[in-house]
Amino acid sequence: MSATVTAPPRTVAAPARRDGVRARRRRLLVWIATHALAIALALMFVAPVVFIALTALMTDQQALTSDLWPRSWNWANFAVVFQKSMLLRWAANTLMYAVLGTVFTVVSSVPVAYALARFRFTGRRLAFLLVITTMMLPPQVIAVPIYLVWARLGLTDSLWPLILPLLLGDAFSIFLLRQFLVTIPRDYTDAARVDGCSDLKTLVRVILPMARPAVAAVALFQFFYCWNDYYGPLLYAGVEQDHLTLSLGLATFKAFHSVQWNLTMAATLLVTAPVIIVFFFAQRVFIEGVTLTGVKG
Amino acid sequence: MASLADVWRRREGLRALVWLSPWLAGVAIFFVYPLLSTVYFSFHRYDMYTLEFAGLDNYRYLFQDPRVLTSAKNTLWLVIVLVPATVLFSLALAQLVVRLKAGAGLFRTIFYLPSLVPMAAGTITFVFLMNPATGPWNQFLALFGIQGPDWFGDPAWSKPSLTLLSLWSCGQLVVIFLAALLDVPKHLYEAAAIDGAGPWRQFRSVTLPTLAPVLMFALVTNVIYALQYFTQAMIASRVASGSTDSPGSSFSPGYPDESLLTLPQWLFQVGFRDYSMGYACVLALLLFATSMIFTLILLRQFRRAEEAS
Numbered sequence: 001m002s003a004t005v006t007a008p009p010r011t012v013a014a015p016a017r018r019d020g021v022r023a024r025r026r027r028l029l030v031w032i033a034t035h036a037l038a039i040a041l042a043l044m045f046v047a048p049v050v051f052i053a054l055t056a057l058m059t060d061q062q063a064l065t066s067d068l069w070p071r072s073w074n075w076a077n078f079a080v081v082f083q084k085s086m087l088l089r090w091a092a093n094t095l096m097y098a099v100l101g102t103v104f105t106v107v108s109s110v111p112v113a114y115a116l117a118r119f120r121f122t123g124r125r126l127a128f129l130l131v132i133t134t135m136m137l138p139p140q141v142i143a144v145p146i147y148l149v150w151a152r153l154g155l156t157d158s159l160w161p162l163i164l165p166l167l168l169g170d171a172f173s174i175f176l177l178r179q180f181l182v183t184i185p186r187d188y189t190d191a192a193r194v195d196g197c198s199d200l201k202t203l204v205r206v207i208l209p210m211a212r213p214a215v216a217a218v219a220l221f222q223f224f225y226c227w228n229d230y231y232g233p234l235l236y237a238g239v240e241q242d243h244l245t246l247s248l249g250l251a252t253f254k255a256f257h258s259v260q261w262n263l264t265m266a267a268t269l270l271v272t273a274p275v276i277i278v279f280f281f282a283q284r285v286f287i288e289g290v291t292l293t294g295v296k297g
Numbered sequence: 298m299a300s301l302a303d304v305w306r307r308r309e310g311l312r313a314l315v316w317l318s319p320w321l322a323g324v325a326i327f328f329v330y331p332l333l334s335t336v337y338f339s340f341h342r343y344d345m346y347t348l349e350f351a352g353l354d355n356y357r358y359l360f361q362d363p364r365v366l367t368s369a370k371n372t373l374w375l376v377i378v379l380v381p382a383t384v385l386f387s388l389a390l391a392q393l394v395v396r397l398k399a400g401a402g403l404f405r406t407i408f409y410l411p412s413l414v415p416m417a418a419g420t421i422t423f424v425f426l427m428n429p430a431t432g433p434w435n436q437f438l439a440l441f442g443i444q445g446p447d448w449f450g451d452p453a454w455s456k457p458s459l460t461l462l463s464l465w466s467c468g469q470l471v472v473i474f475l476a477a478l479l480d481v482p483k484h485l486y487e488a489a490a491i492d493g494a495g496p497w498r499q500f501r502s503v504t505l506p507t508l509a510p511v512l513m514f515a516l517v518t519n520v521i522y523a524l525q526y527f528t529q530a531m532i533a534s535r536v537a538s539g540s541t542d543s544p545g546s547s548f549s550p551g552y553p554d555e556s557l558l559t560l561p562q563w564l565f566q567v568g569f570r571d572y573s574m575g576y577a578c579v580l581a582l583l584l585f586a587t588s589m590i591f592t593l594i595l596l597r598q599f600r601r602a603e604e605a606s
Contacts, residue, residue: 034396042407048422051433068433108319115316119309129596134328136592138525140561141585144574145334168323199312228415230528235569247417254421254536261431268418275413290469291476
């Protein structure tokens with residue numbers, strides 16, 4: 001850049017400056033246009049949350065009208081949601097599913113990803129392709145036989161059929177961890193090998209400290225997957241109110257309180273809030289983790 | 298004894314097998330066994346109490362079941378409209394954020410956050426927002442002189458409504474594309490600009506080639522997700538029609554007018570609400586076959602990426 005500024009002789013400096021002014025004005029216009037567009041789009045992205053919050057604060061009657069602004073601010077609606085539904089029970093069920101699911105997934109998936117990324121063996125590529133195949137398998141394909149097995153074991157009407165399989169590894173988590181682990185240079189593990197480290201010691205002492213961002217991302221993704229899961233609990237949790245998860249309960253809430261949009265919106269906000277709060281504490285882990293899923297081979 | 302330890306150290310394959318064994322057991326229990334079992338049940342009538350051989354009856358019924366064609370058409374719509382719209386919109390958003398000099402991080406957060414909102418909550422939100430009687434969306438459109446339809450209540454507009462929901466929650470893709478765009482070497486743009494390439498030309502000759510693998514990956518995975526499309530459609534139908542899932546209550550999946558019916562939902566209804574497990578297995582195999590086609594495309598991409606690196 002500096003070369004182009006100093007290079008032209010004085011005689012052509014004037015038109016060059018006029019060009020500079022024009023270029024700068026154009027750049028300013030582009031700056032304004034892109035930022036204006038971004039602001040408009042950002043408003044569209046935020047608007048749904050604003051409108052449900054406003055509706056959540058309306059009275060029962062006003063929520064049925066096309067009004068956008070609450071005439072009175074009924075903060076008590078949030079308390080009413082807790083009284084009229086088993087929201088806390090749903091949250092406890094969801095939390096159990098998410099916490100156990102996350103712990104099981106991390107513990108079972110890290111060793112598999114480690115083996116796929118580090119060991120040289122025939123069928124290694126085949127194993128990786130198997131990871132992708134199971135990752136992309138629609139859960140509905142295998143639903144019937146698996147359901148029958150859990151029914152025979154007497155574990156339907158609970159969330160265990162969703163939690164226990166995670167003890168044997170989760171394809172998406174294995175995939176993500178493997179994508180990260182292959183980027184760790186072999187020199188590190190070779191050095192550990194020379195020092196006489198066993199495979200387990202290499203994993204714990206060398207690999208895991210370096211893979212912390214990937215492990216954190218996998219844990220967060222799994223937690224959110226379980227927290228937001230609707231299909232799994234719909235299949236297994238049964239219909240008793242005290243067995244439901246947040247997503248499941250929220251979906252039935254509207255049916256039981258069909259004329260109370262305000263309460264439904266308040267419940268929606270309450271279900272969404274924890275997710276948003278967690279995000280702000282772990283923003284970097286999320287963004288880095290999502291980037292890993294983008295795939296660069 | 299020492300030689301045994303030697304063998305252990307040298308045989309990486311053996312060690313790998315030990316490390317992989319829990320997962321391999323998982324694949325056997327939760328993939329191979331259910332798949333074979335699905336094939337077995339597909340030749341039987343089974344309602345969880347009596348099992349009887351049915352030959353090809355379930356397969357024959359597949360061709361008489363009008364719902365299969367309806368869900369195939371709906372899924373095709375999702376693959377042709379919803380998926381490309383979502384991918385292109387995400388790419389456009391990423392392109393926009395890359396160009397922002399001020400507040401890029403804030404905008405990235407705003408565009409990403411909706412993708413974390415539980416799908417159940419997001420879907421209910423959109424059904425409310427786009428409800429012509431109570432929601433603000435049609436009032437907003439009226440500002441531009443547009444008379445909005447009865448979105449989630451109109452079979453012609455229910456799928457476009459879900460597409461809007463999908464655009465709102467496209468944040469994952471935006472972040473993926475953003476990372477890919479930042480990976481494009483800067484000097485390539487400078488070289489192209491010196492050669493007199495305009496913005497469009499730069500996009501076509503520099504951005505697109507480097508982005509192509511990521512873009513293809515996003516397209517294929519999202520097509521596979523479209524084949525599994527379940528939660529949003531199910532909840533939209535439930536909330537818009539006001540029906541519960543309590544036993545004995547009638548719920549017609551795909552409301553309005555089966556316009557949101559997809560194969561996974563029909564499978565769920567047949568297998569777990571009507572308990573026709575045998576026929577549900579035929580539907581499952583149909584779903585498996587279609588998703589495998591796209592999974593194979595994905596696997597080929599991976600192999601190519603692996604060889605390139």
